[in-house]
Amino acid sequence: MNILIIGGTRFLGRHLVDAALARGHTVTLFNRGKSNPDLFPQLETIQGDREHDIGKLAGRTWDAVIDTCGYVPRIVRLSATSLERSVGRYVFISSISAYASLSKVGVNESDPLGTMEDETVEQITDVTYGPLKVLCEKAVQEVYGERALIIRPGLIVGPNDPTDRFTYWPVRVARGGDVLAPDGPAVLTQIIDVRDLSDFTIKLIEENVDGVFNATGPDYELSFGTLLETCKQVSGSDARFHWAPVEFMNQNNIAPWSDMPAYLPETGEDAGFARVDVSRAIKAGLTFRPLHVTVRNTMEWANTRPAEYEWRAGLKPEREQELLNLLKG
Numbered sequence: 085m086n087i088l089i090i091g092g093t094r095f096l097g098r099h100l101v102d103a104a105l106a107r108g109h110t111v112t113l114f115n116r117g118k119s120n121p122d123l124f125p126q127l128e129t130i131q132g133d134r135e136h137d138i139g140k141l142a143g144r145t146w147d148a149v150i151d152t153c154g155y156v157p158r159i160v161r162l163s164a165t166s167l168e169r170s171v172g173r174y175v176f177i178s179s180i181s182a183y184a185s186l187s188k189v190g191v192n193e194s195d196p197l198g199t200m201e202d203e204t205v206e207q208i209t210d211v212t213y214g215p216l217k218v219l220c221e222k223a224v225q226e227v228y229g230e231r232a233l234i235i236r237p238g239l240i241v242g243p244n245d246p247t248d249r250f251t252y253w254p255v256r257v258a259r260g261g262d263v264l265a266p267d268g269p270a271v272l273t274q275i276i277d278v279r280d281l282s283d284f285t286i287k288l289i290e291e292n293v294d295g296v297f298n299a300t301g302p303d304y305e306l307s308f309g310t311l312l313e314t315c316k317q318v319s320g321s322d323a324r325f326h327w328a329p330v331e332f333m334n335q336n337n338i339a340p341w342s343d344m345p346a347y348l349p350e351t352g353e354d355a356g357f358a359r360v361d362v363s364r365a366i367k368a369g370l371t372f373r374p375l376h377v378t379v380r381n382t383m384e385w386a387n388t389r390p391a392e393y394e395w396r397a398g399l400k401p402e403r404e405q406e407l408l409n410l411l412k413g
Contacts, residue, residue: 085109085290086145088171090134090163091152093120095244096177096278100150101127103282107290114141135159138166148173148289156206157219164227175233175289176224180298180360181214182236187353192361193236193296197221221296230294235285238300238360239346242278242378243385249345250275252398254383257312258319264404264411265325266333266344269309272358273346274300277378284370297365302372305359308347311375318379326411336407338399345397 087104091097092113101124104111113129121129132140149171154160164174180186184196198215205212225232241250257263281299288297309325316323328338330349340348348354362370399407 085147088112088114088146088149089152090114090149093123095246096240097152098123098244099278099282100285103286107286134163138163141167141170144170146171148175150175150285152177154220155208155216157216157223160220161223164224168227173231173233173289174224174228175285176221178217178221178234178236180236180238180300182217182221185353186356189356189359190361191356193298193364233288233294234296236298237276237281239275240278240281241275241382243381248395248397251382251386252345252395253312254315254379255386256398257315257323258321258383260321260323262408263323263325264399264407265308265312265327266347267330268327269307271308271350272305273308273311274306274358274360275346276301277373280372287369293368297368298360298362299365299370300360300362303366314375315379318376319383326408328411332411336410338407342397343399
């Protein structure tokens with residue numbers, strides 16, 4: 085198959101390229117050439133900004149396009165309409181943030197989606213991100229109908245992740261010593277290895293599948309205790325986990341998700357965050373590699389980064405020590 089990828093050189097995009105090539109497909113990239121421009125020298129790359137240069141794709145045909153970086157509905161609609169006669173299927177990478185609420189345990193693809201009063205707003209914030217993704221989905225579906233494939237991932241993790249929202253834990257646990265952990269060992273999280281997501285996406289394209297799929301994992305309830313113990317086993321460290329109760333975190337301004345990556349309290353609007361229903365995707369062929377493989381590969385990749393790398397998530401060592409001292413009393 086011939087596959088066009090909008091983006092293709094950052095996190096999910098580069099792994100989609102790897103997955104497609106591994107399965108014998110031909111890949112063309114369309115991007116601005118700003119992120120890792122030399123990553124795939126063997127591939128045809130059409131350089132341009134989709135808002136202004138989408139015309140560079142005119143006269144070409146592909147079996148499918150994968151839109152990895154659509155956030156603004158107006159621009160996604162422009163891409164969709166411009167490519168309507170050029171591609172057989174439009175694959176849009178959305179997010180579980182598209183749902184109106186994750187307070188329900190077991191949110192599935194038919195649950196209500198987020199809305200915004202002013203649909204002309206294009207500024208991406210924590211509040212608008214989800215509803216904007218919804219409007220992007222609708223733009224693709226209106227243009228492509230049954231030729232539209234919408235994938236809603238949860239927290240994507242693994243090698244080359246620029247966010248550190250998972251990477252923090254394998255690296256921090258490997259460092260050993262006293263580790264501040266969120267809530268308690270039974271609290272849940274959901275993640276999907278970027279390579280499993282990529283393989284699943286390419287599989288659906290091969291099978292001409294349409295519709296909407298939640299895509300997170302694994303296929304069992306993953307507790308933070310299991311996650312951190314797996315990190316400890318993989319690294320062989322002497323890490324000792326100290327679980328900070330929610331009240332302690334609130335009192336000391338420890339922010340879920342940023343200070344405590346991959347964690348949100350299992351209350352209120354986030355009660356179902358780590359219990360999203362992915363049964364439809366599993367039935368369609370989504371599979372998961374073992375957690376220890378994801379942890380090991382993530383740590384190996386992270387260790388190739390410069391020593392002065394500035395982390396984007398997690399606690400700085402001095403702040404963590406300060407909080408551990410407080411927790412121990």
